[in-house]
Amino acid sequence: MLESVIREQLAAVVGGKWFKDDPESLVSYSYDATPLYQAMPDGVIFPGSTQEVSDIVKICSKHRIPVITRGAGSNLCGGTIPLQGGLIVVMTRMNKLLEIDADNLTATFQTGLNTKQFHLAVEQTGLFYPPDPSSMIICTMGGNIALGAGGLRGLKYGTTKDYVLGLEAVLPDGSILRTGGKLVKDAAGYDLTRLLVGSGGTLAILTEATVKLIPKPSYRKAMVAVYDDLNAAARTVSNIIANHIFPCTLEFMDQPTLQVVEEFAKIGLPVHAKAMLAIEQDGNVDDVERDLKKLEEICLASGAVQLNIAKTPEEGAKVMEARRSALAALSRLRPTTILEDATVPRSKIADMVLEVQRIAQKYDVQICTFGHAGDGNLHPTAMTDARDPEEIHRVEQAFAEIFEVAIAMGGTITGEHGVGIVKAPYLEWKVGQAGIKMMKSIKDAIDPHQIMNPGKLFAETRKRIVFQERTEQAERTERDSASDQDQKIETS
């Protein structure tokens, strides 16, 4: 509970209607889309302008009140859970699309803007904003930027971080910062825009953004390739890249995922197959048709047992829509669904999927894998029950090992969800001691009183797991180095 003088000050900034601290409001902003996490804030505030955000932050800074910014609360890393209480700043009132600049190919908006709405508005003008997180129907652009969201089109077009050109943000002392602008080239000092993208509300509150747009591809076509062998599917991914084709979407689903998504979407997915790839290409008609033909050949040569090319755009859209619903549809299997975000170089997809299956078996947990095969961003997803702490513990162990394996393959702990609370214990595994030290110095310099989203990004680092079973990868490495040694002995 905030002191009454602070409550009055906050209410005065936004008007009484937009500051709330009744039990109902506190409960309903105590969670986001991340399972297992919940914590009560002390108040909830809905600013209507950047100036209001600045005034709010000044009050919080003076009284050392934690500030947790939030859009739709659809993130999966616990990024908006008020771990230490404090004030939730809900950005959804600041949802204006300020400008689509067709001459400079940019769009400028307030960060509370809904992502789907933004896409629709941009596409109406014949332009295109590629990043398309699966939650775009509800999530906000600010959330996408704060956590570095990706989506299904990352392989060809990159993710949110590749599109943000400029930001307006309120810093922890209440000052208002503007970075970048409508510029493709900008070499003026540290890249503060990039620093804030993915900072997860730990450095500043993002209030406005300018992003880059591209011309809308005139044509798109989708196909589905079905496999009765997981390795063949993974081989296809490698072969597609090796042939220098970049489909706009290259999605992978394993069998358990297929079955559940089909049950939900009822679009005739091959539920008896071991794996499926959903592939889409966009561009001009000739290029797309040519690529599709080549993709067809590659799939067959790599061992696809069935190919379906969408006859109409609607049919193609249906497949992609079904893929988008995979996460939530999986939740029909068991009460609690924990979706992870392990990412590996795309050449390692097959190894990673097999490793996930091995690890699931080892810890006796059910894990389905789907994801953006083309960019190596996999979503191993555990179906479990939050009411069974023993099982949850095994799930946590399994995920720790999955991250370890991903890093060992040159991958990362999160491709698009961000670090938040969930990945904080593993961040050091990825960035190393020096990385953590540098990140912490930045945080301390900008936010000396640690009021911005405390408890996120940095946490006590987990001990790395000592592999109980040796992975094929490890065995291979050992074998290779042994034979290297043999050779050395021979040559010496």
Added chain:
Amino acid sequence: MSSTHEKLAQSLKLTLDEDQLTNCMRCGFCQTACPTFLETGLEAASPRGRIALMKAVVDGLMEPDESFRSQMDLCLGCRACEPACPSDVKYGQLIEQTRAAIAAEKPYSLPVRVVRKTFLQGIFPHRGRLKLIGKTLSFYQKSGLQKFARSSGAMKLFPDHLQQLEKALPPVTGDGLEELWSKAGLPYRRETTDSGSRLMVIPAAGAKVGRVGMFRGCIMDVMFASTNVNTVRLLRQAGFEIVIPEEQVCCGALHAHAGEMGDAKQLAGQNIWAFGEADVDYIASNAGGCGALLKEYDHLMHAEPDERLQQAAIRFADQVKDISELLHSLGRPLTPIQAENPQNEAITVTYQDSCHLRNVMRVQGEPRQLMELLPAVQMCELQGAEVCCGSAGIYNLTQTEMSTTLLDHKMEHVEATGAKVIVTSNPGCLLQMKWGIERAGKQNGVEAVHLVDFLAEQVLIEDKPD
């Protein structure tokens, strides 16, 4: 915690389905489908938020205080969140369980109690009393009393929204379907089943394609009896023999939504028995709100100790079809009346979904397709047709502010279509649309009609036998 809160919390712990609460993975996909979230932007006023509040009470995180209760009341129960939910959370069941617990644990204020008791127990289940009200209304409308009430300013004694609603009331005859049918001299016969229940049987026009039980509804048969007559006329034309079991009663939807589950089950049991006796292939509903509960009788009765009743409820639920499904897919195609002058401009029509028809019965294509088949009609899709109009049972009376906000937005969208006719599939929505037209001052340019009445004017119907 105060003692009523404590009792309610305890009762919610016992009644709320813990699996459904846990199944909500909080992805938030429901939010953009929820009218109260779209209007308020508040997490608590969304399905995800309301489920979180329910869970918080069950977990002991908060007490079910007044604001909790009013948040539950603010939900329209339109259930647009259910088709949007990939995790298949049964939100409708959760909100009903919550409201039932509230209704059981904390008595309503005296006037509300009187109104609830009068309508839910005193009137809806009793056909005779409903008819009497119908006759009275008919007298009120025909005798000049209505004119007097309006011109004398007596209506001004009532709140604005009641005045506007009063104007939107359709003319009432006081006769129900059976009386209107027999008075019109149309063909029918009486049958009595072996166990003695009485049926009115209306023969199909031409070859018979199936036998349909007609669910006439309670308010439908008083306020919209002519719509019931048109329903039968259309069904006959599509080749159905129509059976009207006399022992059928109110569907119980209003009771279930108000948390009076015992009453709802009792009514359901009576209907299941009455239609079981009638030995029909399908049961026709022409009101989305009723149809949705009829379609969920299996769920309503799933915990009944009598296994035969459970089985009968499953069979009943399976037989229930909306009138548009029967006419579109199961009967003989209807023949449109060709416009006399093909040069005439087609009439622009738009369609407002009945939430329960769309979200619970999952019928959205058939009404539109039936209208698109008519050459004299130009269908123009209503932006946000899937968003609740704010009628929602008696929501427009209990939550007038939210209801009128939704309605006014709805009317802006209607205006954008340029439609002269708003077609609906449920009496509540129909009244609400009429009210909306009053509010927007468009009485002379736009009318609202039930799909059945609209079709009855646009297709060929041979009422007399061949």
